Amino acid sequence: MGVWIAIGAGAGALLGIGGIFLWARRRVRRFSRQVFGTDSLLQGLKEADVAHLESPRSLNGCxxxxxxxxxxxxxxxxxxxxxxxxxxxxxxxxxxxxxxxxxxxxxxxxxxxxxxxxxxxxxxxxxxxxxxxxxxxxxxxxxxxxxxxxxxxxxxxxxxxxxxxxxxxxxxxxxxxxxxxxxxxxxxxxxxxx
Ligand SMILES: [Zn+2]
CATH class of the missing domain: 3.10.450 (Nuclear Transport Factor 2; Chain: A,)
Known part of the structure; x- marks a missing residue:
């Protein structure tokens, strides 16, 4: 009986973690899509880095x-x-x-x-x-x-x-x-x- 409760709790915990993971992944994708226009955060960050490199560095404008x-x-x-x-x-x-x-x-x-x-x-x-x-x-x-x-x-x-x-x-x-x-x-x- 105790064993079954433990297994049930374990499965519940796994389902919960999996749910959080899926939810987090969806949030990351949505964020990435909004900020970088791509579902892949890594790709977005990479492109942002290139854009940063290509933006004017330290122009001494007055x-x-x-x-x-x-x-x-x-x-x-x-x-x-x-x-x-x-x-x-x-x-x-x-x-x-x-x-x-x-x-x-x-x-x-x-x-x-x-x-x-x-x-x-x-x-x-x-x-x-x-x-x-x-x-x-x-x-x-x-x-x-x-x-x-x-x-x-x-x-x-x-x-x-x-x-x-x-x-x-x-x-x-x-x-x-x-x-x-x-x-x-x-x-x-x-x-x-x-
Ligand atoms: Zn004149």
């Missing part, structure tokens, strides 16, 4: 600090447009690399002198070469040259056609805002691995 200073000099400066140009420039510079991905771009420095102003950007870039995945960090100089002799500066007001001096944000003839024209004089002048 966008929030530098943007107000840039906007003080160039009220119409559009960082998103500048980043779009940066992506295009990087893609041109690294033409021929397979699976090129520009993960993220930040502003890391703003260098001002009387003659020129340079926004230094940092970009995290990944590409494949000979079957191997690389992740590099590049520094780009985006320069506005305040040199009267420079051909970049020759701009005319889109409204009245009047000649514009460098650094002018309003047309001296008709008064219309011309900063967007002057934005065209921003040039990428250097790109280096960093």
């Amino acid at each position: 966008d929030a600090l530098l943007l107000p200073k840039i906007l003080a000099d160039f009220p119409d400066f559009d960082p998103n447009l500048a980043f779009t140009y940066a992506r295009r420039y990087i893609t041109e510079q690294l033409a021929g690399k397979e699976k090129l991905t520009v993960y993220r771009i930040v502003i890391s420095k703003y260098l001002r002198t009387l003659a020129q102003k340079t926004i230094v950007m940092q970009a995290a870039v990944g590409f494949t070469e000979n079957g191997q995945r690389f992740q590099n960090r590049y520094e780009l100089d985006y320069t506005f040259i305040l040199d009267e002799g420079s051909e970049h500066i020759a701009a005319n007001c889109p409204n009245c056609g009047g000649a514009l001096g460098f650094g002018e944000t309003d047309c001296p003839y008709c008064g219309c805002r011309v900063a967007s024209v002057l934005n065209n004089t921003w040039k990428f002048t250097a790109m280096r691995e960093n």
Whole structure:
């Protein structure tokens, strides 16, 4: 009699453990599906690790600090447009690399002198070469040259056609805002691995 009770209790305990195991496995799968989009937690973690590797490591961005200073000099400066140009420039510079991905771009420095102003950007870039995945960090100089002799500066007001001096944000003839024209004089002048 005692033996049967023991066996019954043992079987009950086993069933209970099995139930908990099945329940836990279901929970893990559901969690994994929600977080990683796959039923296999291990697979999800592996993919998350790769995604982490490919995410930009330690970009020294100071966008929030530098943007107000840039906007003080160039009220119409559009960082998103500048980043779009940066992506295009990087893609041109690294033409021929397979699976090129520009993960993220930040502003890391703003260098001002009387003659020129340079926004230094940092970009995290990944590409494949000979079957191997690389992740590099590049520094780009985006320069506005305040040199009267420079051909970049020759701009005319889109409204009245009047000649514009460098650094002018309003047309001296008709008064219309011309900063967007002057934005065209921003040039990428250097790109280096960093
Ligand atoms: Zn004008």
